[in-house]
Amino acid sequence: DADVTQTPRNRITKTGKRIMLECSQTKGHDRMYWYRQDPGLGLRLIYYSFDVKDINKGEISDGYSVSRQAQAKFSLSLESAIPNQTALYFCATSPGQGAFNEQFFGPGTRLTVL
């Protein structure tokens, strides 16, 4: 079984809809991250969490919110989706040594906003 899972894997939605992307991990890591990937722009950090009570904004947090429901679960929400949020979204986890240690990525969620 995969250590880091993301649901859904693909989603098509309409402008203005609220959507939630979910991430679960069985690696026992404290640290979790949400990235978006766009062609030519690489991976950009949206939010990260170093433990259940810690949430930090990344490079491009506007238009997104997150919830860390438990050590193993970290959800990303788009309150009112817009077309330029169409992207591939990755969740990642890392062990607790060092601010940004080796990260383990989930399989990704491909989101299309029409």
Added chain:
Amino acid sequence: QQPVQSPQAVILREGEDAVINCSSSKALYSVHWYRQKHGEAPVFLMILLKGGEQKGHDKISASFNEKKQQSSLYLTASQLSYSGTYFCGTENTGNQFYFGTGTSLTVIP
């Protein structure tokens, strides 16, 4: 803030060597390297810490010049399996982390 990678793309024949560079305008605490194959998630290769030594991973190694805020990834005797997009990630001394835009590497027979 985002580190700059060069080259943007490179094509190699099997057995040839390649170097991918990563440069930041900020003072760095660490540099990370990842490889992403088409349609897959990025996979960690190695991390280089400030004051640390050069790392190796099979025939892939890297260096970190702290004074110049630069890192280089060295791929020796490339194999077909090395094809993919390579990303550096930089953690600066302000506790911020950014990935570069990637270098596409294609190894042909």
